[in-house]
Amino acid sequence: MTSPAEPASGRTRTPIDRIGVTVLKDLVEAIVTREFAPGEALPPEGELSLQFGVSRTVIRETMKRLQEKGMVTVAQGRGTHVTPATTWNVLDPLVLSTMIGNDSTLGVLDELSVVRASLEAAMAAAAADTADADARADLREHLEAMVERTEDSAAFREADVRFHLAIMRLSQNGLAENIARVLITHAVGSDRFTGQDPSHAFELTIAEHESIVEAIAAGDPEAARIAMSAHILGSWERRRLPSARRSND
Template sequence: MQDLVTAIVTGEVQPGDALPTEALLSQQFGVSRTVIRESVKRVEEKGLVTVVQGRGTTVNPPSTWNVIDPVVLSALVDHDDDLGVLDDLTVVRASLEASMARAAAERRTEQRQQELRDAYDRMIATIDDVDAYNEADLDFHFVVMEQSGNRLAASITQILFQRARGSSRFTGTPDAEALHLTLDEHRAVLEAIEQGDPDAADRAMHDHITIAWERRRPARAPREP
């Protein structure tokens, strides 16, 4: 199933093309036709193909793909040669998290503020340990998401973010200066939420996500015009 998804996502099989027959796929992968049939069914559920009885299986255009499906998203990120997918992911993530930061500022309570402050303090405490700092950074974002009360936005964002973190091109190799810059950006988010300023919280979170990606984005992969 993953191989079929990859073949479609990378353009090895183009939209409108027909997949090989079950018999040929069975021979190619060395599995039974039952396994092939189940795999194709799962690929169809992800929106990548359409199966018509008696007419075969046709590859769908990208507009029908479920791009937040973990397998599809993984294939897109893994083969994102020009970083266009990670650029788009950053735009979507910045928009969603900014809206959640806004909601968190509107819904603030003393208990929620303490949770967010605790998450930020863990970032300060781990600033000299990249791995621990990144985990504390993740916790900070998750606290904001929880405080927003928007479970759908939080779920979508977590899917995008968790998969992107598996890409070394997304995470980069931040140095001490970069970590301190991100700490400053998180403080701006924290203070805006603590002050109950939705506009400032929205702006601070959006700026953090977009600017942090600009710092990490490999220069060797320019954006497409």
């Protein structure tokens, strides 16, 4: 007798969790791209079940996950409605990566860079207050690792991220570090974030990192704050894709 958990062909069914992930990704993208605009009701459970070819249980679970991400509200008898982007949990990995992946005007990455610059500037200032001789030596090693990798763009960018993470750890601000890590992790894999490096981009980046290290080594929080903010915002402006420039540029 065939087990109820397997179709007659003997092939194992895809687990509900895996099916649900696919449905969830599709609906998150539909909301981010405004296929379903804020205030609009999602199709009824039965209709979504037929559309995706899944059970109502999967749809119900997907609605719960969308609600947890702040993307919908579910009201008994009134259906499920899309919420404004201001209510979304933008630090949720799926929400953030979907927003970045569909950021054709680079507005999301513009805002991400501003937030990241503010957070990391504060952490650099804190690092300037706490860095001892060992910490300063560690930062110089991270900087040297970048210098050694200027001929390999992927390795250079990895060393660049490690440099920033080292400063975050020195700041001893766990909340800011957690948020900044999420922003970096889900941005660096995007071609839009990587953009288009101008001539001597790596040399410019190294020079800016040197200024940050010098300020931290000197125990000058304000100089470290200014150097980090200028680096993050300046680096983003340098590599921002020309085809996606803001209308007021």
